Amino acid sequence: MPIAGSEIVKMLPGRKPCKDCGYPTCFAFAMKLASGGATVDKCPYLSDEVKEKLLDLLAPPIRLVTIGSGDNAVKIGNEEVIYRHEKTFIHSPAITLLISDKEDGARVDEKIKKIEELRFPWVGVELKADLLALRFESGDKNKYLALVKKVKESTDVGLVLICEDLDALFEARDICADGNPLIYPITKDNIDDAIPRIKARPTPVGVKGQSIEELIPLTTKLKDAGIEDLVLDPGSKNVLEAVRDQTYIRRASLKQGFRPLGYPTIGFPCFIARDGLKEMMAGSAFINKWAAIIVFSDFDRHSLLPLLVQRLNIYTDPRFPMAVEEKFYEVGQPDEFSPVLVTSNWALTYFLVSSAVEATKVPAYICVKEAEGLGVLTAWAAGKFTGDAVGTFIKKCGIGDRVKHRKIIIPGKVSRIKGELEDALDLEWEVVIGPRETTGIATFLPAFAKQLK
Ligand code: SF4
Numbered sequence: 378m379p380i381a382g383s384e385i386v387k388m389l390p391g392r393k394p395c396k397d398c399g400y401p402t403c404f405a406f407a408m409k410l411a412s413g414g415a416t417v418d419k420c421p422y423l424s425d426e427v428k429e430k431l432l433d434l435l436a437p438p439i440r441l442v443t444i445g446s447g448d449n450a451v452k453i454g455n456e457e458v459i460y461r462h463e464k465t466f467i468h469s470p471a472i473t474l475l476i477s478d479k480e481d482g483a484r485v486d487e488k489i490k491k492i493e494e495l496r497f498p499w500v501g502v503e504l505k506a507d508l509l510a511l512r513f514e515s516g517d518k519n520k521y522l523a524l525v526k527k528v529k530e531s532t533d534v535g536l537v538l539i540c541e542d543l544d545a546l547f548e549a550r551d552i553c554a555d556g557n558p559l560i561y562p563i564t565k566d567n568i569d570d571a572i573p574r575i576k577a578r579p580t581p582v583g584v585k586g587q588s589i590e591e592l593i594p595l596t597t598k599l600k601d602a603g604i605e606d607l608v609l610d611p612g613s614k615n616v617l618e619a620v621r622d623q624t625y626i627r628r629a630s631l632k633q634g635f636r637p638l639g640y641p642t643i644g645f646p647c648f649i650a651r652d653g654l655k656e657m658m659a660g661s662a663f664i665n666k667w668a669a670i671i672v673f674s675d676f677d678r679h680s681l682l683p684l685l686v687q688r689l690n691i692y693t694d695p696r697f698p699m700a701v702e703e704k705f706y707e708v709g710q711p712d713e714f715s716p717v718l719v720t721s722n723w724a725l726t727y728f729l730v731s732s733a734v735e736a737t738k739v740p741a742y743i744c745v746k747e748a749e750g751l752g753v754l755t756a757w758a759a760g761k762f763t764g765d766a767v768g769t770f771i772k773k774c775g776i777g778d779r780v781k782h783r784k785i786i787i788p789g790k791v792s793r794i795k796g797e798l799e800d801a802l803d804l805e806w807e808v809v810i811g812p813r814e815t816t817g818i819a820t821f822l823p824a825f826a827k828q829l830k
Contacts, residue, residue: 380434382408388431390422397421410435438630440640442581442606444471444508444670445535446557451507453608453669454641459631461695468641469692470664471507472684473537473672475647476528477514478521485524488675489531497682500724501701504685510672511549513540518548525549529556537583537643537670543567547574554578559608559670561585561643568595572602581606583643588612589625593637600637607640608670615649616659623666641669648672657684664688698750699724705776706731709740713781714829716741716822718811719767720788721748721756733818739826742779746770757791764794768801782829789813 386407398419400406409415441455536558540546561583586592613619629635646659748756756762
């Protein structure tokens with residue numbers, strides 16, 4: 378739970394404004410600390426005890442945990458709100474594919490290929506799954522370690538090591554420790570043996586309880602031992618329990634500021650659902666209800682894409698429309714006689730226009746004008762898609778060097794900018810008024826392209 382600046386200032390030394398922290402008064406420094414704009418170490422006069430207390434009070438209510446390393450590192454946690462509309466969700470859940478050491482080599486290869494290759498370009502972003510979970514199920518430690526080695530050599534994707542045999546778990550951790558895997562499960566039965574071994578080579582830790590209550594002493598003990606990169610599994614046995622448990626954990630950490638539950642969570646649709654479709658539905662519930670890692674026994678492109686799109690929709694910032702970069706885009710393989718269309722940079726607008734152009738099979742250029750992520754008509758009304766603004770963009774985006782003709786198509790809804798745009802383009806371009814709706818592109822564009830040729 379965030380602490381107010383007025384509370385922080387009571388803990389500061391109050392030296393008559395020495396300003397050594399870079400702020401004119403202790404109060405100004407306290408306000409900066411509360412808003413996250415300054416760090417505790419800037420005041421050199423804090424005792425270790427106060428410093429530690431402040432660090433604890435100022436820590437995010439749900440800890441940020443990183444799994445994996447390099448470009449494939451996945452960040453989870455650090456969330457600030459229960460509901461997306463209150464502000465925004467921050468780190469989207471890691472969609473994770475399970476591989477058991479009981480699966481044969483061909484199946485393992487197939488799953489590694491899936492995590493590497495199932496990627497979907499979607500309104501300017503690439504959607505993909507994030508992690509592999511490797512499960513010790515065979516009872517043969519060497520088989521499990523061979524699987525871990527094989528996966529480590531085949532992919533840089535981050536790993537979750539699921540293994541109830543503590544020796545095998547830590548040997549597996551040592552094989553891939555440089556990749557910062559999540560080790561799971563640490564339980565009330567193995568925690569005492571596990572703590573020194575975790576500390577020998579720290580990586581994130583998955584803590585499992587049979588209930589939320591059981592998690593609390595476990596996370597407290599780990600924190601006291603200096604192990605804080607934790608991920609919680611409350612042991613939910615079905616979707617109903619999962620939603621209930623995720624809700625309690627989220628509310629306890631964000632509303633009550635209850636530190637022992639202030640960690641991201643992991644959900645296992647692979648273990649609580651009996652068939653593929655139910656597993657996907659359970660996964661969908663976990664996306665909605667705050668799980669930070671969601672483990673599936675399998676997926677293909679048809680089951681994965683809807684989950685990724687659902688995740689994208691929930692984890693985009695509702696305060697800002699999704700936008701694409703300002704530049705000209707190619708659809709197909711356009712040449713110097715291909716049509717040039719212009720539109721605004723709301724991702725949905727761009728996606729609809731580019732899909733409609735693609736469907737005509739007419740190679741074309743789409744010039745996307747930055748308009749703060751607004752649709753064309755709204756952008757025009759807000760003064761972001763005026764003839765002058767579009768003209769300036771067309772001149773600088775380089776499209777003039779790519780085509781020999783000088784005709785540019787504007788959306789029919791902003792036909793009124795035609796004259797102003799032609800003036801802004803020094804009367805070198807003819808501005809053609811296109812369809813009002815993207816559905817009109819299907820008939821308009823092929824005929825227009827024929828004229829250009
Ligand atoms: Fe106050 Fe510390 Fe800043 Fe000095 S350095 S003004 S004591 S907060």
